[in-house]
Amino acid sequence: MIGKPYNDETNARIELLLQYSVPPKQIAADENLPLGQIYRKKRRLKTFKTINPFFLIRQGRPRSLTREYEKTIEDFLDEYPQTYLNEIIAFI
Numbered sequence: 001m002i003g004k005p006y007n008d009e010t011n012a013r014i015e016l017l018l019q020y021s022v023p024p025k026q027i028a029a030d031e032n033l034p035l036g037q038i039y040r041k042k043r044r045l046k047t048f049k050t051i052n053p054f055f056l057i058r059q060g061r062p063r064s065l066t067r068e069y070e071k072t073i074e075d076f077l078d079e080y081p082q083t084y085l086n087e088i089i090a091f092i
Contacts, residue, residue: 006033011041015051018042065092 006014010031017027024038031038041051065073069092076091077083083091
């Protein structure tokens with residue numbers, strides 16, 4: 001699953017219980033959640049000190065065009081909407 005499948009209150013309660021060393025099996029039974037989900041949250045807590053960390057890095061190759069270039073091309077196309085692709089490349 002991507003993102004937070006449970007609301008913030010549930011996540012905060014799970015995080016607090018994990019910090020107080022409550023066994024994951026007991027948390028899963030009390031919260032009616034899958035045991036694997038609790039173990040994943042426990043690993044995240046150990047690694048990032050929180051169960052819902054922000055994404056730290058952007059994956060993939062770097063962008064070919066920066067945001068400034070994109071804005072410049074948008075302005076150029078607003079001024080000349082009938083421009084061909086080879087003309088845009090020459091403009092860059």
